[in-house]
Amino acid sequence: MLELKDLKLSYGSTQVLNGVNLSVKRGDVVSIIGPSGTGKTTLLKCINYLVKPASGTIAFDQIRMDYQRADKAAIQAIRLRTAMVFQQFNVFKNMTVLQNVMDPLVVVQRKSTDEAREIALRELERVGLSAKRDSYPSQLSGGQLQRTGIARALAVRPDVMLFDEPTSSLDPELVGEVLKVIKDVTSSGITSLLVTHEMQFAKNISNRIVFMDRGVVAADGSPAEIFDAPSNPRLAQFLQSELAFQ
Amino acid sequence: MDVSAMIPELFSALPLTLAITFTAMFVGFCLALVATTLRVRRIPVVSHLTDLYVSYARSVPVVLQLFVAFYGLPLLVALLGAEDFFSPTIAAMVGLSFYHGGYLSEVMRPAYLAVDRGQHDAADSLGYTFRQKIARIVGPQAVHFALPGYGNSIIYLIHNVALVMYIGAADVMATAHLIMERDYNQYQFETYLVLAVIYALMCLIAWFIVHFFELRSPMQAPEATTTAQIKNAAIASV
Numbered sequence: 001m002l003e004l005k006d007l008k009l010s011y012g013s014t015q016v017l018n019g020v021n022l023s024v025k026r027g028d029v030v031s032i033i034g035p036s037g038t039g040k041t042t043l044l045k046c047i048n049y050l051v052k053p054a055s056g057t058i059a060f061d062q063i064r065m066d067y068q069r070a071d072k073a074a075i076q077a078i079r080l081r082t083a084m085v086f087q088q089f090n091v092f093k094n095m096t097v098l099q100n101v102m103d104p105l106v107v108v109q110r111k112s113t114d115e116a117r118e119i120a121l122r123e124l125e126r127v128g129l130s131a132k133r134d135s136y137p138s139q140l141s142g143g144q145l146q147r148t149g150i151a152r153a154l155a156v157r158p159d160v161m162l163f164d165e166p167t168s169s170l171d172p173e174l175v176g177e178v179l180k181v182i183k184d185v186t187s188s189g190i191t192s193l194l195v196t197h198e199m200q201f202a203k204n205i206s207n208r209i210v211f212m213d214r215g216v217v218a219a220d221g222s223p224a225e226i227f228d229a230p231s232n233p234r235l236a237q238f239l240q241s242e243l244a245f246q
Numbered sequence: 247m248d249v250s251a252m253i254p255e256l257f258s259a260l261p262l263t264l265a266i267t268f269t270a271m272f273v274g275f276c277l278a279l280v281a282t283t284l285r286v287r288r289i290p291v292v293s294h295l296t297d298l299y300v301s302y303a304r305s306v307p308v309v310l311q312l313f314v315a316f317y318g319l320p321l322l323v324a325l326l327g328a329e330d331f332f333s334p335t336i337a338a339m340v341g342l343s344f345y346h347g348g349y350l351s352e353v354m355r356p357a358y359l360a361v362d363r364g365q366h367d368a369a370d371s372l373g374y375t376f377r378q379k380i381a382r383i384v385g386p387q388a389v390h391f392a393l394p395g396y397g398n399s400i401i402y403l404i405h406n407v408a409l410v411m412y413i414g415a416a417d418v419m420a421t422a423h424l425i426m427e428r429d430y431n432q433y434q435f436e437t438y439l440v441l442a443v444i445y446a447l448m449c450l451i452a453w454f455i456v457h458f459f460e461l462r463s464p465m466q467a468p469e470a471t472t473t474a475q476i477k478n479a480a481i482a483s484v
């Protein structure tokens with residue numbers, strides 16, 4: 001349902017994406033792993049056009065776009081069908097938890113306040129934040145902020161969820177509560193792309209693992225293929241260092 | 247003629263003083279909005295011209311800016327064939343509006359840039375249009391960052407209104423001087439004292455209003471802020 005071809009992007013003179021190819025089928029849960037700075041975040045941002053690739057194409061069901069001829073309608077259509085969860089949460093700081101989840105429904109999807117409220121309350125229940133619905137972000141823990149971010153993303157009923165290292169700026173004791181919510185989301189059958197450094201978690205929830213290295217997809221396979229029998233030497237090295245670290 | 251008679255006389259000039267202040271506040275705010283938009287968008291030439299305007303407003307002494315308005319405006323209105331339009335009061339309003347607009351733009355621009363990049367990313371990825379994003383998310387947060395600086399800029403504006411007497415506008419300051427001359431400079435100290443109280447009051451009220459909004463900002467509250475807390479904090483800081 002989602003296919004990226006030959007994505008290239010550089011920041012100034014540093015080439016970050018060197019021709020990334022990635023295709024995701026409906027219902028896939030794909031974890032993207034790889035060393036820091038290889039462009040994992042950048043890749044997710046390309047899908048929503050938060051950064052502008054120099055070249056490459058994206059196909060999202062019947063929506064097709066060449067990044068060299070970016071077109072507003074296609075960008076908006078893709079944005080409406082995907083939802084992103086950010087490493088830094090990016091919960092709207094001027095709104096309460098409930099407003100954060102409701103606002104996109106009212107403003108972007110033009111739902112009535114009542115309907116938006118109903119959906120938002122259901123999603124907050126799902127991530128275990130009903131009690132905090134009237135709190136402002138400055139009053140929440142990292143884990144609660146990230147669960148707000150996840151509820152906001154789920155509320156728009158996306159076809160694809162994009163998680164960018166959702167737990168890596170959390171205190172260790174808060175990681176569990178967020179991973180639990182993500183596991184609940186991915187097991188509900190929604191197509192998901194997850195950038196993560198939580199190897200064990202990736203192995204447990206994904207049906208596919210993509211290893212990114214130096215701006216390209218260097219290995220791509222089932223969790224067993226990637227974790228138990230890594231064929232790529234850089235992948236083996238990476239896994240070893242990650243496991244040593246954990 | 248005694249001291250207390252001069253107070254109502256001074257106050258009679260207050261409406262004009264306030265009219266100049268509020269006009270400069272309003273027009274300056276609009277100018278600052280436009281200038282800020284042009285500057286953050288970085289449009290070639292236009293943005294540079296706007297930078298030039300802002301550095302004029304911020305670096306040229308305000309008295310001088312008033313003289314520029316006073317002597318420059320007649321040339322402009324003559325060009326437009328609207329000489330009747332010109333008066334010292336109008337020149338004061340124009341001069342101070344331009345000063346305040348430039349100054350305020352340098353409050354707004356950093357406030358806009360202080361809004362976390364991630365807030366833009368989140369709004370964009372959810373499909374907000376640029377206008378929706380500014381109206382719902384980035385704008386309100388920028389207002390929060392801008393409020394303290396805005397309060398200061400209003401106080402500076404009020405102070406600088408006292409300079410309009412140099413171009414012959416009849417504000418409280420000018421009126422005070424008229425009174426003193428008429429009364430053979432008997433009550434100079436008293437008159438200046440009353441004047442000082444008037445300015446202090448105007449600044450205090452302005453500051454109080456801005457500070458009220460500062461405390462009410464949701465981004466501020468580390469825990470639920472109650473109205474009582476707002477009141478206490480406001481009283482404590484006076």
Ligand SMILES: Nc1ncnc2c1ncn2[C@@H]1O[C@H](COP(=O)(O)OP(=O)(O)OP(=O)(O)O)[C@@H](O)[C@H]1O
Binds near residue numbers: 034035036037038040
């Ligand atoms: N806005 C930017 N301007 C310049 N360089 C950037 C910018 N954003 C990212 N980079 C650089 O691009 C490279 C890829 O960044 P990216 O955030 O995509 O990596 P990542 O794989 O997500 O890493 P991590 O695992 O640390 O999150 C890095 O070298 C980073 O320094």
Ligand SMILES: [Mg+2]
Binds near residue numbers: 040041042087165
């Ligand atoms: Mg990253």
